[in-house]
Amino acid sequence: MIDLHTHTTFSDGTDSPLALVKKASSSGVSVLAITDHDSTASWEEAKAALHGDLKLALGAEVSCLTEDGISVHMLGLLFDGGNQALQQLLSDSRDTRIPRMKKMIENLQGAGYQITLEDVEASTPEGATVGRPHLADALVAKKIVKSRDEAFTELLHNDSPFYVSHFAPTPEDSIRAIRSAGGVAVIAHPFASRRGQSLTPDSFSSLVSAGLNGIEVFHRDQSEDERQQLIEIAETLNLVITGSSDYHGTGKLNQLGENTTTQAEWERLESMADQRRVVSR
Ligand code: AMP
Ligand code: ZN
Ligand code: FE
Ligand code: FE
16 A cells, blocks of 8 residues: 655644554555655654555655645655755745744634634644644634634635735746655645635646656545546646545544555656655665
């Protein structure tokens, strides 16, 4: 079972890298990608926790914004974690998440919700990329909503009046940065329309020119129809097709291995990195 998109407590997942690696091993995952939002901080702990036959494809999920302001997530896998330009891009993105969080809190306060930055800090694990799920957890702790999911549906979704975006590179810039660092770029859930405005089929050619390697097709936020359209695009543009869980621990319903990538597509993707960076024991 090959699962190429998961999160830990170094972003908005609820399992530590150690717990995630253990869970992947015991659930029959053969290749696990760890892709925290805008961060590689989980890599070290994950590598140290590696045991048995499990292989790790270390990466990050890079937050991007198109010129039209559409939020896009780019999975970067198998890149050199020591690449300065890519680390700078990730750290710029993390930095702008803090003033952005303050603005979202002000928006909520303006509407009478009793929530503070301290509440959100208390819900954010040490070293984590701060995001809306941590704000959601703080709203749950304050009994303003019952769950992360309710927080998103009621208050934090992309079209909500409380929502604020943060600085992010364009998808093309993030692809170029990932490829220059030797890795491969797979666009995450590009047609997940239920999350808000999503990409259109005509956006893919410019992503391919920038060096895109693959499309995440099998993902719970994409309908059967959306998956079929993506398969056609991938076949036309000769892109790798992936599937993954986007596991977040108890932070989301997504279960490890609920969607997977075939061995053949994984091997094709892996061969596109500039060197073999899969970690095994
Ligand atoms: P941010 O990066 O701060 O904009 O927050 C986006 C994150 O929120 C993504 O990683 C999603 O996984 C997460 N998210 C989106 N919708 C939901 C939901 N309904 N329940 C839990 N997490 C969600
Ligand atoms: Zn997330
Ligand atoms: Fe995502
Ligand atoms: Fe994700």
